Amino acid sequence: MDQKNDMKDRQEAKKRTIELVDRWHKQAEKIKKKHPSWSEEKVQNKMKKIIRRQVQQDIRIKDFSVKEMFEKRKKILVYRQEALDKTLNYIFSKNPDAIGAAIFELDCGCMRICGVAKTGEPAGDMIMVLGNPKNEKTGIQECEKCNLDGGADPDRCVNKAMVWPGAESEMPSKDVRLAIGKKVFGEKYSINDI
Numbered sequence: 001m002d003q004k005n006d007m008k009d010r011q012e013a014k015k016r017t018i019e020l021v022d023r024w025h026k027q028a029e030k031i032k033k034k035h036p037s038w039s040e041e042k043v044q045n046k047m048k049k050i051i052r053r054q055v056q057q058d059i060r061i062k063d064f065s066v067k068e069m070f071e072k073r074k075k076i077l078v079y080r081q082e083a084l085d086k087t088l089n090y091i092f093s094k095n096p097d098a099i100g101a102a103i104f105e106l107d108c109g110c111m112r113i114c115g116v117a118k119t120g121e122p123a124g125d126m127i128m129v130l131g132n133p134k135n136e137k138t139g140i141q142e143c144e145k146c147n148l149d150g151g152a153d154p155d156r157c158v159n160k161a162m163v164w165p166g167a168e169s170e171m172p173s174k175d176v177r178l179a180i181g182k183k184v185f186g187e188k189y190s191i192n193d194i
């Protein structure tokens, strides 16, 4: 096998691994929701069984340490939450007109975030937040997919949401939030989304 193919193969395996770990996280959350009385250990044991079953179906996954993957995943999720909080703080402090912010989450984990005025118009610029922390080895932070398309491909958007700063009592009324959401995301935005 030539080098290029080998690399492509490894990238493919890495991508599938990330998808699997994502799925496991979701499964673990589901189990916790379904059995709120279960201890963490019981949930872990159940997950181990599920993972073992899935790992047997996917031979490539054996090359990776499950624990390492979970740790890595956790780090990424913590990083994303912090990056999101920082960006929202920045948006709300720089744009007094912004009463909410629209978040577009992309399939690569990056997010595009923009302040929204009470008219539903953008308040300030769209900010791109990279979904992964700096590469520990290279010290470089980048996203291959977003390097190519600038993160602007609507087909890559996997999640859209409005966020409102402050406590619930400080939020605009439901009607206002719904009207703003519709203006930003279109008529499909419903009362369940706010």
Ligand SMILES: [Zn+2]
Binding pocket: 106, 108, 109, 110, 130, 131, 143, 144, 145, 146, 151
């Ligand atoms: Zn990206």
